Structures are given as structure tokens and as C-alpha cells.
Amino acid sequence: MQLDFSFQQTWLHKTNPAFKFLLMLILFIGMLFIHNPNFLIIFMVGAWIMYLGYTGHSFFNLLLFASPFLLIFITSSISMILFGEGQTTWFQFGLIHVTEESFYRGLHLGMRSMIFGLLGLLFALTTRPVLLFYSLMQQFKLKPKFAYSFMAAVRILPIMLEEFQSLRHALKVRGVTYQKGVKGFYQKLQQYVIPLLAQSIRRAHRIAVAMEAKKFSGDQQRTYYYKLQIGKYDLYFTLLLISWVSITFYLTNFISIIPIDHVRSTN
Amino acid sequence: MKNKLTLTDILVTIIIALIFSVIYKLWGPLYSTVAVFGLHIDQLIYGMWFMAATVAFLIIRKPGIALLAELAAAQGEFMFGGQWGVTLLVYGFFQGLGCEIIFALFRYKNYRLFVTCLAGIAAGIGSLFIDAFYSYIPDLALWNLTLLIVARLVGAILITGVFAYYLVEALEKTGVTKLVRPVSSQDYQALEDEAK
Numbered sequence: 270m271q272l273d274f275s276f277q278q279t280w281l282h283k284t285n286p287a288f289k290f291l292l293m294l295i296l297f298i299g300m301l302f303i304h305n306p307n308f309l310i311i312f313m314v315g316a317w318i319m320y321l322g323y324t325g326h327s328f329f330n331l332l333l334f335a336s337p338f339l340l341i342f343i344t345s346s347i348s349m350i351l352f353g354e355g356q357t358t359w360f361q362f363g364l365i366h367v368t369e370e371s372f373y374r375g376l377h378l379g380m381r382s383m384i385f386g387l388l389g390l391l392f393a394l395t396t397r398p399v400l401l402f403y404s405l406m407q408q409f410k411l412k413p414k415f416a417y418s419f420m421a422a423v424r425i426l427p428i429m430l431e432e433f434q435s436l437r438h439a440l441k442v443r444g445v446t447y448q449k450g451v452k453g454f455y456q457k458l459q460q461y462v463i464p465l466l467a468q469s470i471r472r473a474h475r476i477a478v479a480m481e482a483k484k485f486s487g488d489q490q491r492t493y494y495y496k497l498q499i500g501k502y503d504l505y506f507t508l509l510l511i512s513w514v515s516i517t518f519y520l521t522n523f524i525s526i527i528p529i530d531h532v533r534s535t536n
Numbered sequence: 537m538k539n540k541l542t543l544t545d546i547l548v549t550i551i552i553a554l555i556f557s558v559i560y561k562l563w564g565p566l567y568s569t570v571a572v573f574g575l576h577i578d579q580l581i582y583g584m585w586f587m588a589a590t591v592a593f594l595i596i597r598k599p600g601i602a603l604l605a606e607l608a609a610a611q612g613e614f615m616f617g618g619q620w621g622v623t624l625l626v627y628g629f630f631q632g633l634g635c636e637i638i639f640a641l642f643r644y645k646n647y648r649l650f651v652t653c654l655a656g657i658a659a660g661i662g663s664l665f666i667d668a669f670y671s672y673i674p675d676l677a678l679w680n681l682t683l684l685i686v687a688r689l690v691g692a693i694l695i696t697g698v699f700a701y702y703l704v705e706a707l708e709k710t711g712v713t714k715l716v717r718p719v720s721s722q723d724y725q726a727l728e729d730e731a732k
Contacts, residue, residue: 293622301669337619340568348576349672352680366677378671382620389614389621398615418547419608422554429555459706466555466703467712470595473551474715477544486543533675 277325281395283502287404289396292510293388299514300381306373306527309380311517316387324394334394338386345382350375374532398423404497417485421476429469436461539599539644539718546604548716549592553605556588557612564619576680579687583695585627586659589635590652590696594704595713599636599644602655606632627666634662649701656696660689 281289303309321331352364353371360367402416440460447453480486563584570578592605610628614621635655642651664685667673673681707713 290622294625297622297626337565337568340565341619344568344578345671348680348684349676352677353672354675354677364679371675374672374675381670382623385621385623386619387621389619389623392621393615401615414543414546415550415604418543418550419611421547422550422608423612425551426554426558458703462703463706463710466552466707467710469551469555470548470707470712470716473548474544477542477547480547481543533672 276327276330276394279323279325279395280502280505281323281391282325282397283500284395284506285404285408285497285499285503286396286401287408287497288499288503289392289506290401290405291409292507293392296388296510297385300384304377304532305521305530306377306380306532307525307530308517308521309377309384310526311520311524312513313380313384313387315513315517316384316391320387320391324391326394334390335387338383341382341386342379346375346377346379348375349378370529370532373527373529376527377532400495400497403493403495407493407497408499413491414486417480418477421480422473425469425472425476428472429465432468433461433465436464541598541600541604544716545596545598545601549596549601549605550608552592552595553588553608554612556591556605557609557616560585560588560609560613561616564613568619576684576687579684580691581695582663582688583656583660583691583693583697583699585663586631586635586656586692586696587700589632589659590655590700591704593635593639593655594647594652594700595707596716597644597647598718599640602635602639603629603632606635606659623670627663630662630666631659632662634658634660649698652701653693653697656692656700657689659696660692664688 320335321328324331326334350367350372352366353368353374355368355370355372355374357369358366359369359372399420402411402420405411406413406416445460447456563581567578567581570581586606588609589602589606593602606628607625610624614624620627635658638651638655638658639646664673673684676684704713
């Protein structure tokens with residue numbers, strides 16, 4: 270199957286990456302203090318609308334990227350649902366003890382993971398990593414040596430992949446066979462991981478020496494190829510988030526899908 | 537200025553971290569598959585997520601490396617579209633901080649297996665700290681919570697501690713670590729002995 274990953278630029282692509290990142294972080298910290306599952310349900314609807322409507326990727330691809338979320342939803346909630354504490358028992362079998370409180374708390378956790386998964390993908394799909402580092406340097410005073418190291422390191426990864434391929438072919442040509450079980454795992458580790466790691470450390474070292482010679486390590490005032498600012502799209506995005514959160518708060522007063530508005534056990 | 541991070545240290549650390557972030561990204565689905573049962577078997581492999589910190593520190597042996605490695609690995613995983621989004625960075629920060637504190641307590645001069653295992657445990661505690669807020673783990677039944685903590689810490693000791701230690705030991709044999717480590721007093725001694 271041929272996958273087409275082309276996409277259209279939306280206004281979210283034009284926001285300042287580092288600023289967008291900061292907003293996401295603030296949102297995360299704020300979410301830690303939300304214990305009302307109804308809030309999350311309404312907020313999640315908004316997250317899906319944002320994710321499906323404003324990344325500029327095709328609907329099919331978006332669903333494909335989002336497919337792990339079902340699993341995440343289950344894994345984040347299952348142990349709380351089955352083994353959480355609560356008073357109103359719904360079901361009990363051996364160690365499994367499902368209560369009303371723990372069930373809703375589990376759902377709450379699942380939704381929380383899903384929201385951050387969606388927002389994370391929204392960010393990843395609308396941000397060019399290179400620009401993220403440029404804006405971190407320009408707007409948030411990240412030292413250039415960290416930013417450029419990171420960008421260089423990202424470029425080394427494909428080379429490693431090639432190296433991995435040739436290593437595999439070389440071992441195949443030599444007719445290497447693997448033992449079964451733990452021994453085989455150890456053997457593979459020795460034959461793949463060690464040379465790959467060693468080679469990439471050597472390569473990183475060589476590149477770093479070259480970069481130091483070109484003064485990428487300098488912390489003094491420097492010029493940038495990409496110039497980024499905080500502009501009107503960032504204002505839009507901030508306003509969008511603020512209104513999104515306030516509308517959700519407002520609607521939570523009227524819409525009550527889950528008959529509980531505080532999921533923490535009171536103790 | 538022996539202990540200041542140079543560009544070489546940073547680049548090597550980030551490379552190691554990014555290699556791990558690819559592993560982390562692949563680890564996510566595996567972890568999720570194991571986690572479906574809710575009995576915390578998944579926690580035994582959780583320690584993999586702390587490994588960048590100890591491996592990078594054991595290779596480069598400078599202050600700040602563990603934290604930087606863990607943050608960079610989290611950032612990498614985030615950029616590759618890791619399934620937990622921005623949460624990753626907060627976890628990464630506290631896990632790296634846990635490791636960093638342990639290495640700092642030994643004044644960054646102890647690289648034994650024991651210390652590496654301790655760093656693993658500290659990273660585990662760092663992650664449990666966020667879990668208390670993010671995943672409400674104190675609201676689990678007591679036996680289940682105990683199981684979660686024990687499984688995670690055991691996993692951390694085995695993977696972050698033991699596995700990382702022997703991985704770096706195997707790397708040392710290739711001689712590559714000599715490139716990136718700061719010179720120790722033993723190296724000076726060896727030079728002087730040679731001069732005599």
C-alpha cells in the first residue's frame with residue numbers, strides 16, 4: 270500500500286513553535302488539577318476537532334496516526350478500573366474489585382492520556398523540528414550549542430539506519446546464525462548494538478570537533494538563518510486555547526454525562 | 537574548566553539520547569500490549585525509559601549529562617510523535633533529575649554497578665512522583681499500588697542499572713569511551729610514568 274504523507278499548511282504551522290510548546294506545557298500542568306471527568310469529555314471533543322480539522326493532513330492518515338490511542342485509553346485506565354479504591358461495589362471477583370468511583374476515575378485517566386496524545390500529535394504534525402529549535406534559541410535563550418547539537422543529532426539517525434542495514438547484510442553474508450532464547454538476545458546485542466553505538470559516538474565526536482571549529486559552541490550574539498517571532502497567529506492560538514478552556518468550563522455546568530464531578534477518593 | 541559541558545559532550549549525549557528515543561518510541565506499543573491486563577507486568581519493562589540517563593552518564597561521566605540525556609530522549613520521543621505527548625517531557629525531567637541527584641551524591645566520581653542501580657531507583661521514584669498526580673496511583677488498592685511500585689523499581693534496577701552498566705562495559709572494550717571521557721588523574725599518572 271502506498272501511503273501519501275503530503276499535507277497542507279494550516280495557520281497552526283505559522284505559530285511560533287517554542288511558544289506553542291510552552292502553551293502545551295501550561296495546559297498539561299493545568300490538567301493535573303482537573304478532577305471532573307465531564308470537563309475532560311467536553312475538552313476531548315474539542316481536541317478531536319482540532320486534531321482532525323487543523324493539522325492539514327488527510328483524514329485517513331490522521332486516523333492511522335491516532336490508532337494507538339485506543340490502546341492507550343485502555344492501558345491508562347484498566348488498572349484503576351479493576352483495582353482502584355472505592356465504596357460502591359459494582360463487581361467483585363477475586364482480586365478484581367470494580368467500584369463506581371474507580372470506574373469513573375479510570376475513565377478519567379484514559380481520557381486524560383488521550384487528550385495529551387492528541388495534543389502531542391497536533392503539535393508534532395504542525396511543527397518543523399528545526400524551527401522549534403531555532404525559536405527556542407531566539408525566544409527562550411536556549412544556548413546554541415544545545416540546539417545545534419540536537420539538530421545535528423537528528424541528522425545522524427538516518428545514517429545509523431543505513432549502517433544497521435549494512436551490518437545486517439554483512440552478518441548474513443558471513444552466515445551468522447543466532448542461538449535461541451536469552452543467549453541469542455545477548456548475541457544480537459553484541460553484534461548490533463555495540464558496533465552501532467560505538468560508531469555513532471565516534472561519528473558524533475568527529476562532527477562535534479568540526480562544529481566547534483566553526484564556532485557553533487559560541488554563546489555570544491549570533492545571527493540566524495531562520496528568524497522567528499511571536500506574531501498574530503500566536504495570539505490567535507492563545508485566544509483559542511483560553512476560549513476553548515472557558516467554554517469547556519461553562520458547558521461543564523450544564524452537561525453531565527458522568528454522574529460524578531470529582532474522581533479522587535476523598536481521604 | 538574540567539567539568540563544563542563542551543559541545544562534544546552535548547552532541548555525544550544527545551546522539552545517545554536520540555538512539556534511545558527511537559527505542560522508547562518502539563517500546564511504547566510493547567509496553568501498552570503488556571499493560572492491558574492491569575496487573576503491572578508492564579512495570580517490569582518501564583526501566584527502559586530511564587536508560588538513556590545512566591548509559592550517557594557512564595560514558596561521558598560529567599555533571600548534568602544524566603538530566604540532559606533524559607530530557608533529550610523525551611524530546612526526541614515527543615517529536616517522533618510518541619503516544620504520550622507533552623507528558624513525556626515532564627516525566628523525562630523528573631526521571632533525569634532522580635539519576636542526576638544520585639550521581640551528584642557520589643560527587644560524579646563513582647561509576648560502579650551499585651550506584652547505577654541506585655540511579656535507576658531514583659529515576660523510578662521520580663516517575664512515581666508524577667504518577668501520583670497524573671495517574672492518581674495513591675487511589676489504587678494497596679496491594680495493587682505496592683505491586684506497581686515494586687515492579688517498577690525492580691525493572692529499574694535490572695534495566696536502568698544492571699543492563700546499562702554492562703552495556704557500557706562492553707562499549708568500553710571498543711575503546712570509544714576514551715574519546716569522550718574527561719581525562720582522569722590516572723591518565724596524567726600514566727603520562728608521567730611514561731616520561732620517567
